Amino acid sequence: MTSPRSWLVVPAAGIGQRMRADCPKQYLTISDRFVLDITLSRLMSIMAWQGCVVALSSTDRWWPASESAADGRIDTCVGGSDRADSVLASLQYLSGRAAEQDWVLVHDVARPCIHRDDVLRLVSQLADHPVGGLLAAPVADTIKEVTPGTQQVAGTMDRGRLWRALTPQMFRYGPLMAALHRGVRDDPESITDESSAMERDGQMPEVIAGRADNIKITVPEDLALAEFILSRQASGD
Numbered sequence: 001m002t003s004p005r006s007w008l009v010v011p012a013a014g015i016g017q018r019m020r021a022d023c024p025k026q027y028l029t030i031s032d033r034f035v036l037d038i039t040l041s042r043l044m045s046i047m048a049w050q051g052c053v054v055a056l057s058s059t060d061r062w063w064p065a066s067e068s069a070a071d072g073r074i075d076t077c078v079g080g081s082d083r084a085d086s087v088l089a090s091l092q093y094l095s096g097r098a099a100e101q102d103w104v105l106v107h108d109v110a111r112p113c114i115h116r117d118d119v120l121r122l123v124s125q126l127a128d129h130p131v132g133g134l135l136a137a138p139v140a141d142t143i144k145e146v147t148p149g150t151q152q153v154a155g156t157m158d159r160g161r162l163w164r165a166l167t168p169q170m171f172r173y174g175p176l177m178a179a180l181h182r183g184v185r186d187d188p189e190s191i192t193d194e195s196s197a198m199e200r201d202g203q204m205p206e207v208i209a210g211r212a213d214n215i216k217i218t219v220p221e222d223l224a225l226a227e228f229i230l231s232r233q234a235s236g237d
């Protein structure tokens, strides 16, 4: 079966505020490689993408020194002030090249532990899906609702209904661009991933169970955790 036309979008224009590092977290290093290069090299080795766009900050001064800058298959564009803006800018960059019904997979550059098996399963299980979907992991902890502005528990959520959204998230080019455009315009606070834009448009994306070690490097302790996960994966985990 020939794989459907699929484009790769990697939002990498964040500043990594929660990481409290002296550079954006995608340019922190693990085993002397930028997190960005670990993520991109993994993704580029999984399948033959129609194309790959990486959204960079307009103030990014690290990209030229990356391994990925030398990969002719990878294009870059200027991202926006929020993640959704950066993804939308990437889709707009593909205008004229991507067809309405082409698949687009969007993956956070801050998730370097992405496993090829998860991406291949996402693509194969959603290849004929009418909407698309996302990698996600069932919640393993009990989730408490807390009264805003306090430390008081307001209730316990039914975790049987809760999944942690991961990436890649996979939707068709035309519908995703339209949904993101409307979401960013009308309700930007609520659009924290591609699925939320599609849901806001009345669609019902599918969750595909993914590995719990597909972590997003967000706070300082995540870097060592990612290094450990990558080393375990390298020895066959």
Ligand SMILES: Nc1ccn([C@@H]2O[C@H](COP(=O)(O)OP(=O)(O)OP(=O)(O)O)[C@@H](O)[C@H]2O)c(=O)n1
Binding pocket: 010, 011, 012, 013, 014, 015, 016, 017, 018, 019, 025, 026, 055, 079, 080, 081, 082, 083, 084, 086, 087, 108, 109, 110, 111, 216, 217, 218
């Ligand atoms: N304006 C933005 C903000 C985020 N991202 C990307 O979206 C992904 C997930 O975002 P997050 O983990 O929040 O990254 P940052 O925004 O950099 O982190 P922080 O919120 O701590 O500043 C990251 O790969 C980040 O580079 C982006 O492309 N453009």
Ligand SMILES: C[C@](O)(CO)[C@H](O)COP(=O)(O)O
Binding pocket: 083, 108, 164, 165, 166, 167, 192, 193, 194, 216
């Ligand atoms: C897209 C995402 O990684 C799914 O969990 C998450 O929504 C990104 O959130 P962030 O605040 O932009 O890191």
